[in-house]
Amino acid sequence: MHRREHMKGRLPGMYAPCLLLGLGLGCTMANPEFDAMALAMSGDSSGEDEGRPEEESGESGEAESGSESESGSESESGSEEETSEGAPGDACPVGDATLVACYPFEQPNAAADGSGKGNHAQAQALGLSPSLWGSALDCESSEQVKVSDSASLDIDLDLTLAMWVRPDGVPEGAAVWLDNSGQYGMFFDVDDGFVAWVLTVGDGYQKAIVEHEHIPIGEWSHIAATYDGDHLRAYVNAQPRADEEVDAGLSDNGEPMAIGYNYPGGERCVGLIDGLQIYARVLGQDELAVLAQQP
Ligand SMILES: [Ca+2]
Numbered sequence: 682m683h684r685r686e687h688m689k690g691r692l693p694g695m696y697a698p699c700l701l702l703g704l705g706l707g708c709t710m711a712n713p714e715f716d717a718m719a720l721a722m723s724g725d726s727s728g729e730d731e732g733r734p735e736e737e738s739g740e741s742g743e744a745e746s747g748s749e750s751e752s753g754s755e756s757e758s759g760s761e762e763e764t765s766e767g768a769p770g771d772a773c774p775v776g777d778a779t780l781v782a783c784y785p786f787e788q789p790n791a792a793a794d795g796s797g798k799g800n801h802a803q804a805q806a807l808g809l810s811p812s813l814w815g816s817a818l819d820c821e822s823s824e825q826v827k828v829s830d831s832a833s834l835d836i837d838l839d840l841t842l843a844m845w846v847r848p849d850g851v852p853e854g855a856a857v858w859l860d861n862s863g864q865y866g867m868f869f870d871v872d873d874g875f876v877a878w879v880l881t882v883g884d885g886y887q888k889a890i891v892e893h894e895h896i897p898i899g900e901w902s903h904i905a906a907t908y909d910g911d912h913l914r915a916y917v918n919a920q921p922r923a924d925e926e927v928d929a930g931l932s933d934n935g936e937p938m939a940i941g942y943n944y945p946g947g948e949r950c951v952g953l954i955d956g957l958q959i960y961a962r963v964l965g966q967d968e969l970a971v972l973a974q975q976p
C-alpha cells in the first residue's frame with residue numbers, strides 16, 4: 682500500500698521538460714500521463730505545441746502510397762544484421778482473437794496493423810532501421826506515428842503490451858514508447874527506467890517501474906506489461922521485474938494511440954522499436970518467453 686500511494690503521488694513530469702531535444706515542447710507535456718490527464722479533464726486540445734498533426738483532414742488511410750522516401754527506405758532489407766522475418770518476436774499471431782494491434786514495422790511510411798483489427802497507424806514520417814526482425818521503427822527519424830481511437834484498443838480490463846526496444850541512450854526526462862493517451866502505455870525514464878502505466882477508473886494513474894539496469898543501452902530487450910484488474914506487472918525478456926497492486930478497470934476515452942511519442946506532441950522514444958503487440962488478455966510468462974526469443 683505504501684508503494685502504491687507513493688506512486689500515485691509522483692509527478693515525474695516535473696523534471697527538466699524544457700531541455701528536451703530541441704523539440705519545442707511545452708513544459709506541461711513532459712509527463713506521458715500528466716498531459717493526457719489534463720486533456721481528459723479539460724476536453725480540449727489547447728496548449729499543444731504546433732508541431733503535431735493533431736487533426737488531419739479526412740482520416741486519410743493512404744499512408745502506404747506516401748512518397749516521402751528520405752528516411753527509412755534504405756534499410757528495408759535489414760541486411761546489416763541477421764534477420765529472421767517471422768520470428769516470434771516480430772510475427773503477428775493472427776489466429777489469436779485477443780490480439781488487437783500488431784506492428785512489425787516492415788513498410789516505410791506506414792505502420793500497418795497485422796492483427797486483423799484494422800488499427801493501422803498514420804505516420805507523418807516513418808523511418809525504419811535494420812532490426813533483428815527485418816526493420817524497426819527508428820525513433821530518430823519517425824514522427825507522429827498515431828493510431829485513431831478504436832473500440833478494440835479501448836481495452837477495459839485484461840491487457841498485455843509487448844514490444845522490442847533498443848534504446849540508444851538514456852533520455853533527458855522521459856522517452857515514450859507507447860501512449861494510448863489516458864489509458865495505458867510504456868516509457869523510458871531518466872530516473873526510473875522502464876515504466877509501465879495504466880489509468881484506471883478506480884485508482885487513477887498507476888505504474889510499475891523496472892530499474893535501468895534491466896534495459897541495457899544499445900541492446901535489444903523485450904519489454905511487456907500486463908494488467909488483470911488486480912496487478913500491473915512489468916517484464917523484461919519475459920522475466921518479471923515489477924508487480925504493483927492496482928484496483929479497478931481501465932479508463933476509456935476517445936483519444937488516439939501514439940507509438941514512439943507522447944500524444945499529442947510530447948517526448949519521443951530513443952533508439953528502435955519493433956514487434957509492438959497489444960492483447961486484450963493477460964499473457965502468461967511462458968507466452969512472453971516465446972515473444973522474447975531472439976532469432
Ligand atoms: Ca520488424
Ligand SMILES: [Ca+2]
Binds near residue numbers: 831834934935936
Ligand atoms: Ca481510446
Ligand SMILES: [Ca+2]
Binds near residue numbers: 944
Ligand atoms: Ca499523452
